[in-house]
Amino acid sequence: xxxxxxxxxxxxxxxxxxxxxxxxxxxxxxxxxxxxxxxxxxxxxxxxxxxxxxxxxxxxxxxxxxxxxxxxxxxxxxxxxxxxxxxxxxxxxxxxxxxxxxxxxxxxxxxxxxxxxxxxxxxxxxxxxxxxxxxxxxxxxxxxxxxxxxxxxxxxxxxxxxxxxxxxxxxxxxxxxxxxxxxxxxxxxxxxxxxxxxxxxxxxxxxxxxxxxxxxxxxxxxxxxxxxxxxxxxxxxxxxxxxxxxxxxxxxxxxxxxxxxxxxxxxxxxxxxxxxxxxxxxxxxxxxxxxxxxxxxxxxxxxxxxxxxxxxxxxxxxxxxxxxxxxxxxxxxxxxxxxxxxxxxxxxxxxxxxxxxxxxxxxxxxxxxxxxxxxxxxxxxxxxxxxxxxxxxxxxxxxxxxxxxxxxxxxxxxxxxxxxxxxxxxxxxxxxxxxxxxxxxxxxxxxxxxxxxxxxxxxxxxxxxxxxxxxxxxxxxxxxxxx
Numbered sequence: 001x002x003x004x005x006x007x008x009x010x011x012x013x014x015x016x017x018x019x020x021x022x023x024x025x026x027x028x029x030x031x032x033x034x035x036x037x038x039x040x041x042x043x044x045x046x047x048x049x050x051x052x053x054x055x056x057x058x059x060x061x062x063x064x065x066x067x068x069x070x071x072x073x074x075x076x077x078x079x080x081x082x083x084x085x086x087x088x089x090x091x092x093x094x095x096x097x098x099x100x101x102x103x104x105x106x107x108x109x110x111x112x113x114x115x116x117x118x119x120x121x122x123x124x125x126x127x128x129x130x131x132x133x134x135x136x137x138x139x140x141x142x143x144x145x146x147x148x149x150x151x152x153x154x155x156x157x158x159x160x161x162x163x164x165x166x167x168x169x170x171x172x173x174x175x176x177x178x179x180x181x182x183x184x185x186x187x188x189x190x191x192x193x194x195x196x197x198x199x200x201x202x203x204x205x206x207x208x209x210x211x212x213x214x215x216x217x218x219x220x221x222x223x224x225x226x227x228x229x230x231x232x233x234x235x236x237x238x239x240x241x242x243x244x245x246x247x248x249x250x251x252x253x254x255x256x257x258x259x260x261x262x263x264x265x266x267x268x269x270x271x272x273x274x275x276x277x278x279x280x281x282x283x284x285x286x287x288x289x290x291x292x293x294x295x296x297x298x299x300x301x302x303x304x305x306x307x308x309x310x311x312x313x314x315x316x317x318x319x320x321x322x323x324x325x326x327x328x329x330x331x332x333x334x335x336x337x338x339x340x341x342x343x344x345x346x347x348x349x350x351x352x353x354x355x356x357x358x359x360x361x362x363x364x365x366x367x368x369x370x371x372x373x374x375x376x377x378x379x380x381x382x383x384x385x386x387x388x389x390x391x392x393x394x395x396x397x398x399x400x401x402x403x404x405x406x407x408x409x410x411x412x413x414x415x416x417x418x419x420x421x422x423x424x425x426x427x428x429x430x431x432x433x434x435x436x437x438x439x440x441x442x443x444x445x446x447x448x449x450x451x452x453x454x455x456x457x458x459x460x461x462x463x464x465x466x467x468x469x470x471x472x473x474x475x476x477x478x479x480x481x482x483x
Contacts, residue, residue, distance in 0.1 A: 047153035048201040162216040170208040356396040363403040382450040387416035409482040420471040430455040
């Protein structure tokens with residue numbers, strides 16, 4: 001149940017992250033597309049303006065080189081409104097010189113500069129239009145030359161798409177095609193231009209004529225410029241999808257492996273309990289009821305009994321850890337007087353310690369915890385067993401067991417005078433299969449499950465376990481049971 005829930009949460013988080021990534025990537029690409037399209041529009045308009053500008057000066061060169069028209073003088077007049085705008089430009093020049101005395105903010109300066117540049121652009125356009133009207137009165141526009149110049153300008157801006165050019169005249173405010181110019185790309189008029197884009201550029205404001213440039217597939221220009229980014233984005237999305245699929249596959253595989261491992265552990269421990277019990281019983285019979293056994297035989301039988309006891313405890317511990325993760329695991333909690341549990345634990349560990357163990361017990365008779373009896377017994381047993389194991393080379397082991405009632409619950413502590421635990425190992429001692437490094441010494445047996453079991457069981461009881469230790473002085477483990 002927990003595994004399935006975790007998998008669903010992980011899958012949901014990955015899906016949300018992937019969707020957010022794809023959305024942000026799409027939003028960024030949309031913004032890039034819009035900015036690229038605006039840039040291309042600006043390039044097309046600039047190409048049309050420059051082609052018109054160059055066409056005017058070609059005609060000026062032809063007029064100045066000919067003898068028919070004589071000398072050409074160029075003069076331009078502006079209306080009152082234009083003079084006012086010129087005054088504005090002069091004011092802007094004055095403003096630009098005295099910026100150090102200007103009380104305006106930076107954004108005001110930026111705004112004014114933009115207005116200044118806009119005025120210059122408008123002025124340039126007015127000059128070009130005035131020049132256009134003057135030259136047009138002397139020599140007609142060479143539309144074919146303009147088309148040729150436009151093709152060159154478009155290619156200089158990397159615009160290589162079929163196009164056609166038309167001259168449009170406004171008649172009663174309605175556009176009417178005056179001339180259709182054959183493009184340099186030899187575009188056939190019968191081709192499909194449904195998805196084409198049109199761009200207009202005024203020839204002369206006086207004649208109300210303008211060029212109409214039609215590009216057949218201008219959007220391919222955008223995609224061409226964005227080809228590298230689009231390909232890299234597509235590859236990135238594909239890699240993310242592959243990683244996502246692989247991650248899901250790995251999680252499912254790990255889930256299956258974990259289930260198989262759990263089933264194997266359950267079956268193995270159940271199968272081991274029977275032969276261990278039989279061997280323990282047979283050994284007990286030989287040890288206690290065989291009067292013919294000599295001292296050497298009894299010694300070896302005692303060793304066998306000790307090892308069988310240790311093996312049985314290990315199997316029970318593994319079985320408990322395996323069962324606790326199953327859906328069928330339930331705590332059978334009850335009120336347990338602590339003084340009922342401590343005496344048999346003391347006797348048990350005195351017999352199997354292999355060295356003298358001095359117990360100091362300070363537990364009031366009226367203290368009881370609400371816990372599962374079996375697991376509570378195993379938790380205290382693990383702490384005492386841990387204290388004996390890590391007593392070091394000392395000829396004896398002192399263990400103190402204390403319990404007291406607090407406002408938020410009951411605290412039970414087990415203190416020893418062993419070798420202690422280093423600061424580097426303290427954060428890891430409750431990890432599964434973790435054992436405190438002991439150099440080349442291998443006299444301490446175990447698999448690193450005891451303290452993990454204690455922490456896990458205390459969490460299931462709604463409590464916690466803490467540890468304090470000083471290397472060379474000893475360690476104190478404390479169980480905190482909440483009311």
